[in-house]
Each structure stands twice: as C-alpha cells, then as structure tokens.
Amino acid sequence: MNSRKSQLEAINRLLDIMDDLREKCPWDQKQTLESLRHLTIEETYELADAILENDLQEIKKELGDVLLHIVFYAKIGSEKQAFDMADIANSISDKLISRHPHIYGDVKVENAEDVKRNWEQLKLKEGKKSVLEGVPKSLPALIKANRIQDKVAGVGFDWEKPEQVWEKVQEELAELNEEIKKGNKNNIEKEFGDVLFSMINYARFIGINPENALEKTNKKFINRFQFLEETASKENKKLSEMSLAEMDIIWEKSKEFFR
CATH class of the missing domain: 1.20.890 (cAMP-dependent Protein Kinase, Chain A)
Structure with missing residues (x-):
C-alpha cells in the first residue's frame, strides 16, 4: 500500500487538478453547490451498490468519485471565502477528538454501546436540542426509521431484549389485521407503517441492516x-x-x- 507521504501527494495532485478544471473547463466553471447536490447523491448510491456487491475495485472507483465531489465543494467554498479543504479536514478532526474522550481524554468505556451513548450525550452538550436533529429529512423512509431508532437507543430509550421487540411486531401485525378487516384505508396505512417500523427495530436487535x-x-x-x-x-x-x-x-x- 501507499505510504502516508504518497497518499498526501495524491490528495495534493487532486486539489491541483480541481484548480485547473475550475479555471479552464466550461462545465466545471458552471457548477455550484446546488448543481452538484443531486450528482453527489447519485454517486453515493453508486458507492452503496458497489459495497453491496463487495466489488473492491468498483468501491475504489466510486470512492474516487465521492472524493472528487468533496474536493469540488471545498473549491467552491474557498472561492466564496467560506471554507476550504483544510477547514473541512480540521472541522471533522476536531469533532472526532471531542466525541472520543475515551481516546483523547480520561473517560472510560467498556464497549461500543458505551461509545454510542457518550456520542449522543456529547452532541446534546454541544447545543443540540434533540438527539434526532441529526437525522436528514430527505433520507429514504426505511433508512430514516433505522437511524431514528439507533439514535434514541443511544440515550437509553430502547427495549432490553429482542424477544420484547418481536412481541411488539406481533402486536402491530394483529392491529394491522384488525384494520384490514374494517377496511379503513387510512388506518390500514398507519398500521402498516407501524409494522414496518417495528420490523426495522427488530432487525437492529438481531444485528441486521434492514436496508x-x-x-x-x-x-x-x-x-x-x-x-x-x-x-x-x-x-x-x-x-x-x-x-x-x-x-x-x-x-x-x-x-x-x-x-
């Protein structure tokens, strides 16, 4: 694998290329933060596909596309004198240090669950009013449900055993069946949503990513x-x-x- 020096040189090369493209390429000159947004989402889904296929060469290519977008945003940010690549890297580095007091401080943790719990508590101390503030509104519903459940579990709002969650699934299925018998479409939709939500929760308890x-x-x-x-x-x-x-x-x- 490449040395740290080679990796930094490669990043520097990409930054230089972006400077050239922004100066000389008509298409790249026209792009804005808004125009890149949907392309970034598309590239992220392509990366997700490659990960599911476990195609390491394709993952490498798609990560390159995502990295290009990050560099592109950084370039536009620097033109607006708002932020650049160093600001982005330092921002996430500062966050990682502050969110990992068990590594960079004197906090003791026993396992990954302790780390997640501390992470959510630290975010609240940073000024967030709700642990759910960090869930993007535009996430697909299935992924959003999974993130919601994961986040509230991080502050202790959770079931204790998988068996309890499975009982909840059965309860929601029974309620759905009752509404189907009554034939009220709105209520059927609500109960169907409850079934999906409880199934997604159960997936988390048995270690399965529902998406x-x-x-x-x-x-x-x-x-x-x-x-x-x-x-x-x-x-x-x-x-x-x-x-x-x-x-x-x-x-x-x-x-x-x-x-």
Missing part, C-alpha cells in the same frame, strides 16, 4: 425474474401468454442459481 437486507432481496428477485424471462424466451414463449403454474416451475428452477 441491506431488503436490497439483497431486491437483487435476488430481479435475478430470478430475469432468469424467468430468459428461459421463457429460449422456449419461444411470452410471459403474458404463460399460466402462473408454468411460470412457477421456472421460478423454482431459478432458486438453484440465485439464493
């Missing part, structure tokens, strides 16, 4: 359905003309290849 779990299921379904399409095509059949029983035979076959 990753669902995305893996999405990918598995896509692979199996595309296998179904390809098999039907080889047999000169159209899915719209096949019976569900015929499709189910191929679907079961797909499970041998995509688990």
Whole structure:
C-alpha cells in the first residue's frame, strides 16, 4: 500500500487538478453547490451498490468519485471565502477528538454501546436540542426509521431484549389485521407503517441492516425474474401468454442459481 507521504501527494495532485478544471473547463466553471447536490447523491448510491456487491475495485472507483465531489465543494467554498479543504479536514478532526474522550481524554468505556451513548450525550452538550436533529429529512423512509431508532437507543430509550421487540411486531401485525378487516384505508396505512417500523427495530436487535437486507432481496428477485424471462424466451414463449403454474416451475428452477 501507499505510504502516508504518497497518499498526501495524491490528495495534493487532486486539489491541483480541481484548480485547473475550475479555471479552464466550461462545465466545471458552471457548477455550484446546488448543481452538484443531486450528482453527489447519485454517486453515493453508486458507492452503496458497489459495497453491496463487495466489488473492491468498483468501491475504489466510486470512492474516487465521492472524493472528487468533496474536493469540488471545498473549491467552491474557498472561492466564496467560506471554507476550504483544510477547514473541512480540521472541522471533522476536531469533532472526532471531542466525541472520543475515551481516546483523547480520561473517560472510560467498556464497549461500543458505551461509545454510542457518550456520542449522543456529547452532541446534546454541544447545543443540540434533540438527539434526532441529526437525522436528514430527505433520507429514504426505511433508512430514516433505522437511524431514528439507533439514535434514541443511544440515550437509553430502547427495549432490553429482542424477544420484547418481536412481541411488539406481533402486536402491530394483529392491529394491522384488525384494520384490514374494517377496511379503513387510512388506518390500514398507519398500521402498516407501524409494522414496518417495528420490523426495522427488530432487525437492529438481531444485528441486521434492514436496508441491506431488503436490497439483497431486491437483487435476488430481479435475478430470478430475469432468469424467468430468459428461459421463457429460449422456449419461444411470452410471459403474458404463460399460466402462473408454468411460470412457477421456472421460478423454482431459478432458486438453484440465485439464493
């Protein structure tokens, strides 16, 4: 692997290139903080995809794209005389030092849960009125639910055992079933949301990331359905003309290849 000197030289090279692009490239000259925002979100999702695929070479490439965006924001910030790359790095370094008193101070911790609890308490001392202030409003709902539960658990608002959470899941399912029988769409939607929220909470208790779990299921379904399409095509059949029983035979076959 590269030495620390080589790594710093590489970052410096990227900063120099960004200076050149901002000065000479018409597209780069036009970009603003706002115009880059949606592109940054897209790059972050591409990185997330590469991580799920465990493709280390693709992860490296996508991390480069994300790093480029950070350097780009830093360049625009420096042009506005608001902040530069050093300010960004120093800001996060200062935060890490203040949030890790068990490393840079005399606080004692026993495990990772103690660290998380201290982290949330320190944020409140820094002036935050709620532990939930740090949850972005624009997060997808599933990820947001997971972050909400994780954060409130950090200050002790949590169940004690997975069994208690599973009982809550069962309770919410029963309530959903009751509303389905009554047929009130608004109440069904509310109870369905409660079921999802409790399932996400249960995932946390059994050590599962619900977003990753669902995305893996999405990918598995896509692979199996595309296998179904390809098999039907080889047999000169159209899915719209096949019976569900015929499709189910191929679907079961797909499970041998995509688990």
